[in-house]
Amino acid sequence: xxxxxxxxxxxxxxxxxxxxxxxxxxxxxxxxxxxxxxxxxxxxxxxxxxxxxxxxxxxxxxxxxxxxxxxxxxxxxxxxxxxxxxxxxxxxxxxxxxxxxxxxxxxxxxxxxxxxxxxxxxxxxxxxxxxxxxxxxxxxxxxxxxxxxxxxxxxxxxxxxxxxxxxxxxxxxxxxxxxxxxxxxxxxxxxxxxxxxxxxxxxxxxxxxxxxxxxxxxxxxxxxxxxxxxxxxxxxxxxxxxxxxxxxxxxxxxxxxxxxxxxxxxxxxxxxxxxxxxxxxxxxxxxxxxxxxxxxxxxxxxxxxxxxxxxxxxxxxxxxxxxxxxxxxxxxxxxxxxxxxxxxxxxxxxxxxxxxxxxxxxxxxxxxxxxxxxxxxxxxxxxxxxxxxxxxxxxxxxxxxxxxxxxxxxxxxxx
Numbered sequence: 001x002x003x004x005x006x007x008x009x010x011x012x013x014x015x016x017x018x019x020x021x022x023x024x025x026x027x028x029x030x031x032x033x034x035x036x037x038x039x040x041x042x043x044x045x046x047x048x049x050x051x052x053x054x055x056x057x058x059x060x061x062x063x064x065x066x067x068x069x070x071x072x073x074x075x076x077x078x079x080x081x082x083x084x085x086x087x088x089x090x091x092x093x094x095x096x097x098x099x100x101x102x103x104x105x106x107x108x109x110x111x112x113x114x115x116x117x118x119x120x121x122x123x124x125x126x127x128x129x130x131x132x133x134x135x136x137x138x139x140x141x142x143x144x145x146x147x148x149x150x151x152x153x154x155x156x157x158x159x160x161x162x163x164x165x166x167x168x169x170x171x172x173x174x175x176x177x178x179x180x181x182x183x184x185x186x187x188x189x190x191x192x193x194x195x196x197x198x199x200x201x202x203x204x205x206x207x208x209x210x211x212x213x214x215x216x217x218x219x220x221x222x223x224x225x226x227x228x229x230x231x232x233x234x235x236x237x238x239x240x241x242x243x244x245x246x247x248x249x250x251x252x253x254x255x256x257x258x259x260x261x262x263x264x265x266x267x268x269x270x271x272x273x274x275x276x277x278x279x280x281x282x283x284x285x286x287x288x289x290x291x292x293x294x295x296x297x298x299x300x301x302x303x304x305x306x307x308x309x310x311x312x313x314x315x316x317x318x319x320x321x322x323x324x325x326x327x328x329x330x331x332x333x334x335x336x337x338x339x340x341x342x343x344x345x346x347x348x349x350x351x352x353x354x355x356x357x358x359x360x361x362x363x364x365x366x367x368x369x370x371x372x373x374x375x376x377x378x379x380x381x382x383x384x385x386x387x388x389x390x391x392x393x394x395x396x397x398x399x400x401x402x403x404x405x406x407x408x409x410x411x412x413x414x415x
Contacts, residue, residue: 015104032157047140057155058172068252072271081144110134132159156195169203175298242281244302278415287386317390321354329370352378356400
């Protein structure tokens with residue numbers, strides 16, 4: 001085997017080099033707009049035009065909807081690609097064919113080839129634009145039948161919106177997040193999400209917002225507004241837990257019914273049983289631990305509702321961290337205050353805050369300053385008994401989950 005001088009496989013080195021490129025100051029930024037994507041896609045032969053896409057936007061639930069649809073199509077025997085973000089442990093998690101991550105070597109190869117092509121043509125791609133270009137080219141090269149495509153940020157100017165048509169647009173629940181880029185009101189945010197609605201392509205939404213009607217009328221798209229309730233049989237069989245998964249499941253099943261009506265109920269149920277989407281209300285039994293990537297107020301509210309439903313009257317230990325550009329004061333108060341009263345405090349709970357390594361991570365002092373209850377700092381030296389009667393909950397930024405899994409010796413393979 002070809003080994004480096006450090007004894008690390010060459011494949012790992014090339015993957016690490018690709019990650020360095022993606023996280024360099026030149027690319028690791030957000031710059032919405034489609035002009036750069038249009039240029040690089042044309043140079044690549046417009047691979048996105050060769051793909052059949054289901055395009056999913058929204059504030060929360062996008063990844064779960066994509067995972068459910070992907071699992072059902074996989075069970076139906078299709079070659080299905082799923083593009084999602086963010087990743088938890090490795091970038092390769094974002095690009096899957098039939099549940100299998102793109103290999104480290106393929107990932108690095110595509111990253112370098114596309115970056116070199118962009119540089120030669122003076123196209124300053126961002127990290128997400130490089131990843132999205134890799135995804136389209138990889139899926140086209142591998143003759144994927146259906147792509148389940150999650151937007152990264154917003155919709156109208158998101159890199160994934162380079163596609164001209166789709167099998168179906170899907171818009172999940174709309175709430176406040178990324179308000180500095182998407183707008184300060186729900187209508188402004190919904191307008192950006194509505195940008196994925198395509199001419200003469202159906203669109204399925206969870207909420208009947210006026211902007212969805214307007215956009216659908218403008219482009220001639222058929223709009224379907226869902227009742228969020230599904231049969232208890234399908235909901236109970238779904239491997240993903242959490243009260244909020246009912247809406248996500250309703251959207252996913254509506255897409256299957258609309259686009260793939262010949263898929264049998266038996267195949268659908270097998271797909272629901274086999275859905276994998278780590279760190280969304282995921283329970284780790286040996287540590288009595290739930291990991292949930294809730295990172296905005298609506299996500300935290302849904303997490304608390306799920307905890308109240310599945311684990312009522314249980315002592316809780318929260319481990320929370322987030323980026324400082326998020327509405328962390330609201331999130332902290334939702335975690336610590338009772339839903340019935342802004343003055344009531346949840347009983348028998350502990351709150352730990354974690355300042356993780358991301359450059360924009362909120363510090364312990366910042367989080368403590370907005371916390372209405374006693375709180376403690378979680379450091380690499382903090383020790384506590386996972387099995388002392390508390391239900392342990394890690395929640396907040398996806399960027400910190402890998403660090404905490406390493407700290408608590410939770411193997412990625414167990415998720």
